[in-house]
Amino acid sequence: MLLENVNKPSDIKGFSIDQLNVLAKDIRQVILDTVMENGGHLASSLGAVETIIAMHYCFNAPHDKFVFDVGHQCYAHKLLTGRQAEFRTLRKMGGMAGFPKRNESEYDVVNTGHSSTSLSVACGLSRALLNQGSDAITVSLIGDGALTGGLAFEALNDSVTVNKKQIIILNDNSMSISENVGSTAKYLLKLHSSNTYKSFKNKAYGVVKGFKIDGVANSMKFLYKAKNSIKYFLQGGMPFEQFGLRYYGPLDGHNLSELILAFNTAYADNESCIIHVVTKKGYGYLEAEQNPAKYHGYSPSKKSNVVTFSSAYGESMMKIASKSDKVYAVTAAMREGTGLESYAKMFPDRFSDVGIAEGHAATMSAGLALCGYKPYFAVYSSFLQRAYDSVIHDICMQDLPVTFCVDRAGIVPDDGETHQGIYDLNFLRLVPNMAVMCPKSMEELDAMLEWSLGYNHPLTIRYPKGSTSVNSAVCDIELGKWDVISTADTSLVILACGARMVEVGMDVVSKLSGNGINATFVNARFVKPMDSEYLNSLEGKTVITLEDNVLAGGFGSSVLEYFNANDITAHVSCYGIDDQMLTHATIAEILKMSNLDADTLTEKITAKYKLYN
């Protein structure tokens, strides 16, 4: 493999276009082999291979600062920057992360994982480089889907005030994770199919004579001039001059000659610019090309017949939407991820996918609620952080009946720090008017959604990624009432919060029983309001709280607050995640490293129990 001779970006600077194409093939093969084994972001990584090769060929990292938006497309970058050996450990505990990480390499300028942050980071980097008199520049690679996020727009608006050249490469694959939506998408579609684009593309390609490019600056003048005929662009046709940006493109993002010609010209120029690159998600792997949403995040262990919380959510939503014509489902570019594909087909008039725009999804839901609808916004826990003010200001402050269906809550495997849903319980329960529920099983999720039809206030229903072994004959849901799963006549009471910890807790109860200790086991399905009647009965008991989110201000803390405010004395131990970020690993590994695995918990609870009995 040619790739094996590449240990750093400068190793490819002497390569011919033919060699670079071989390199692209090698990289694709390694990505494919590794992701099929380890799982990962396949489609986006395959789509960006040539773009990233051309970036390293034309620009000078780490002197120049590469900023990868989201970062899920950066595998080729990792392979070109001395990390081939580690690549096979992708997403494994202690191994290479699936996103850029500063502690892995000096070529990784910033850690990412969420969308639409790159242009903001680049603005800051550029201001710093300007003040430092550096000739280094920032090169951001951002997908078209990420541009619907308000943060990217805020950065574009501000970037004009930065008196320092910046290069923005727009990776346009007409997708965010599902298909792209809104005026951005419409415009790009128009652009792609226009004659101007086609003829321009052919001509631009025509000026490249083999690999040795003569008169680059000259031929690129044509390329640059084209901006006048393509005048309106992206984001509803913003002319980039208004943002202080020159425009190059659109380019064939899988044609290395074309990319290199444009990148070199942009590099030689003094002005900030946007380079519009058209790519195909999953390029080079037919199955992924044809089904990019499926291969967005590929997991080798995914069994199609396992019912996940997400798919159960979709099923339940169809049920309650059939019962009540007020039900309205909202998502932010996560239609498949949150299980709403079938729902969207069945209830197109009561479904909105607003694109990567979590704040808007939440505030738009407030608008729906103000006119009598009952919106359900399905969102990944870590992305809900982006809508926090909408939760507080637009929904809870006016006590509107918007339900947040928080998927990927708690510990999340493989993706690492940025995707952990370990803060939501804490930042949601502190907001007045918000109620927070955690189902232990899919049957209970279904019952909660059904129950929510009669509840007319802000509500969160929080459930983990994947599935659970816990089944349940559903008990009736009642506001603030917990579900006592098993009762023992000892003083030991375990309060487990959420599906993951109920599952672990059941294991703990059984292990404790093996040690001769019987425990009462409670599914604390309401985190807010809590079951005060039940809590009042715990005077003098040994009380264990289990949660898979940070302890500071979490469920256990809430129990401590209640006991303290109501003068209840109990021996409480709170187990959850300490004040630290959680890296990528399997669920079992993360539970273990957080001391939340059944063995560790059993040991600790046994010791605690023996102290008082």
Next chain:
Amino acid sequence: MLLENVNKPSDIKGFSIDQLNVLAKDIRQVILDTVMENGGHLASSLGAVETIIAMHYCFNAPHDKFVFDVGHQCYAHKLLTGRQAEFRTLRKMGGMAGFPKRNESEYDVVNTGHSSTSLSVACGLSRALLNQGSDAITVSLIGDGALTGGLAFEALNDSVTVNKKQIIILNDNSMSISENVGSTAKYLLKLHSSNTYKSFKNKAYGVVKGFKIDGVANSMKFLYKAKNSIKYFLQGGMPFEQFGLRYYGPLDGHNLSELILAFNTAYADNESCIIHVVTKKGYGYLEAEQNPAKYHGYSPSKKSNVVTFSSAYGESMMKIASKSDKVYAVTAAMREGTGLESYAKMFPDRFSDVGIAEGHAATMSAGLALCGYKPYFAVYSSFLQRAYDSVIHDICMQDLPVTFCVDRAGIVPDDGETHQGIYDLNFLRLVPNMAVMCPKSMEELDAMLEWSLGYNHPLTIRYPKGSTSVNSAVCDIELGKWDVISTADTSLVILACGARMVEVGMDVVSKLSGNGINATFVNARFVKPMDSEYLNSLEGKTVITLEDNVLAGGFGSSVLEYFNANDITAHVSCYGIDDQMLTHATIAEILKMSNLDADTLTEKITAKYKLYN
């Protein structure tokens, strides 16, 4: 006064333009008189008088849904919708709010207070109205400054997919709160001074023949056609067609004939549109016109020689920026509000005002930090909620030395629910790597900023609006060390968190002493990390925690967590804000209604102390 005869919007529908102009004058007078007495948002309210009159004249509220962005400009709307009698209670406890409130009037569709939410709300309302087959439309009034907020852009991008007519009125005064920044502002400036605009304006004005408008639709065709010659518009020249919006304007926002002509035409048309209205902040009150930032929020009690935390912050920033060339100040349209006016003049190369774009301000700061700078982002507590994911994902996850200088933290007077800074302590302390400090005085704020120069991790320094009576000979700041203000040889220890509660607490200590109870009094200036050595010494004591933020997951909760995790038994009582929104009132009134005034606290603490001694 003509205004006195107006009890509902329909009362003005028969008015002549002359009468409407008299009405505008009346409204202005009432606003001016009231705000001079009660304080309030003067400049923006005065600027929007004619626009709001024309809205009520041409559209049919409450059938049509008026959505006021921010809502600080809505005084004329309140006066026209049956609330003249209550208007003199503006911003007083139990009186009329300074922002739209659904519980005040059916004409107030949505509660607001923060910027850039209106278009999102309108999208949701429109989707609901569409499904319900209603002929009612949404009319949003949004300032140009609010358009720099990413949420507004997310909504514009989504609005094209809503198959229902929406009217957006853009109130363009070239200001957000300070002057507007970025490419939006640059473009609008160009537009205002262009000949096209001037000649267009004259012609558009020319077609209005007195009040009785004949052939409106016809003459408006000209107005509409003008969009082609003005082609590029706002936000870096977005042509609004791409957003599915017709464009009318720019109009003289103080000319009622011109406004009514345009509004009627837009109302009769079937398509969504944006109506661009140019106004002058403070119009009709010369002092406010000439000094709109000063009169943005007017307070009659403002004494120019009282040193506030904000002005102290500005002073300290100049000091530390002189010491270290790494210091970089960032603000999001709050240069004056956060005290940075002089700093900005002294260190223009190390100052960025990014406009109303809190997320970008935070993430851009991450970029600055990645290149070796030490950014200080000064932001109001309630607006920091808009940057929560940037705090977690872009700053804390990579442990970057960005300092959040959180102004208006804790209880805030007069502005009501939306401006209370009562959540930050809770949602910040739960994020790993974040340290949180609360100075008790301006001297201590200064010492903390100086100390922060040597601290290279995420940091929050949180201080209240206004001033304090507490002075302090500054003790040395040490990470996680509290400041014991007075020691008593009793078992009663009061831990006060933040300037407001230290001030109240001192009063409490003195009152307790009057009751014959001596208390140890501690300024708990580090909320995270806490002073574990000190906490370890409290076994068996009666411990009181004081904080002016919500109790759920707050400072007191943190003390409970520590005691519980470290097996320390103490009699703890936590005082703070219960699980409820806080309305508008004076600081003293809000403290009283929250049971955080010195008298109530003294009574409760006395009772608690006597229980154990």
